[in-house]
Amino acid sequence: MTVKLPINTILAIDTSCDETAVAITNQRRILSNILASQVEIHRKYGGVFPTEAKRAHQEKINHVVEEAMKRAREIDFDFIDAVAVTYGPGLAPALEVGIRKAKELAKEFNKPLIAVNHLEGHLLSTLAQNSKGEPAILHSSSLPAQAGSPKARATSQEEIKFPILSLLVSGGHTELVVTHDLLKGKYEVIGRTRDDAAGEAYDKVARMLKLGYPGGEIIEKLAKKGDADKFNFPIPMAQDQSLDFSFSGLKTSVMYTIKGLLNGNALHHVPMKTIQSGDSPVLDRQTICDLAASFQRVIIKSLLIKINKAIQLIKPKSIWLGGGVGANLKLRQELRNAIKPYDLRLYTPYSQRLYTDNAAMIGIAAWFKAQREEFVEDIESLDRLPGLDL
Ligand code: KG4
Ligand code: ZN
Secondary structure: OOOOOOOOEEEEEEOOOOEEEEEEEEOOEEEEEEEEEOHHHHHOOOOOOHHHHHHHHHHHHHHHHHHHHHHOOOOOHHHOOEEEEEEEOOOHHHHHHHHHHHHHHHHHHOOOEEEEEHHHHHHHHHHOEOOOOOOOOOEOOOOOOOOOOHHHHHOOOOEOOOOEEEEEEOOOOEEEEEEEEOOOOEEEEEEEEOOOOHHHHHHHHHHHOOOOOOOHHHHHHHHOOOOOOOOOOOOOOOOOOOOOEOOHHHHHHHHHHHHHHHOOOOHHHOOHHHHHOOOOOOOOHHHHHHHHHHHHHHHHHHHHHHHHHHHHHHOOOEEEEEOHHHHOHHHHHHHHHHHHHHOOOEEOOOOHHHOOOOOHHHHHHHHHHHHOOOOOOOHHHOOOOOOOOO
């Protein structure tokens, strides 16, 4: 198929985990960004149950596509230049649903198909703009040329300088990424988690405390009322020379502390499964808040130690943040403070909704791929890649 350039308006789909997400984007602008959340379905499992996720995506995908088109107004398929879809990383059965729908639309309407790495989406979510092209900050010769709205052009712009150091913190990934060139998509992962991701640790600790799923937001809320120095959990990888992270030891420390608290410190009398299987721990509310605050202090501290190291090594020109854990206000505050001495600014997505999974970020990443003319050559052959790296 010969692709008609330029590609500007994209219908993007993401079904990598537990959100059925469809967006219409125009360059970096979001025209619509629809989510059908499955949180209620997965709450009873305390995590995402893949076959349930697939079933729910199948049920909702058509409706979410229709809704995204409707909200983008005046748009019918004639105005869509390309279809984009997340092909990894993510849950295989969930990814499959989005890919099938994207293929169907690309074939029916004769549009090029762009396969997007979910992590590239999180990485570029900082560049998202609303439908008026705001915020207009961040421009560069290393960005595709953008036809901005008059209002956007009038706003002052800041030039993107390289390298950029990004922290990607989600439920599946904790990575430090250096971006050398946006237009060329030249990324280098310089640090990653060796076990659990930061968001996964939030979710597991929330499950131990019977706080529900997903755990990040609720732990952040409870932590505000807690004493962060009450429990002295060890800071993971603090002495390690690499830029890697590890959070499973912290999770275990929290678990043993809960066991100790439940059993008057006689740790061996409480079987481990008592906590993991979800028998409601009998802890008073203040203790739960103190545990949440102490846990969060250590997570943030361990992220900051490695960012500090990476800044000294890479000497980046700016710091970007993406992924669900980035929605955490305390993390953002502390990150801003930590990078101030280096005279660095933190760039983040403009809306809280753009940290967690969404399809708008996939549309924006797809626009960059379209500039590189990276289209799926044989639509039928596109397959999911659940373990895809950046
Ligand atoms: O990026 P995301 O939506 O999905 C993945 O790609 O994994 O991230 C979801 C993760 C969950 O683990 C959730 O607990 C965490 O982000 N999260 C938070 C907050 N909001 C969501 N973690 C800490 N504080 C928050 N406010
Ligand atoms: Zn994600």
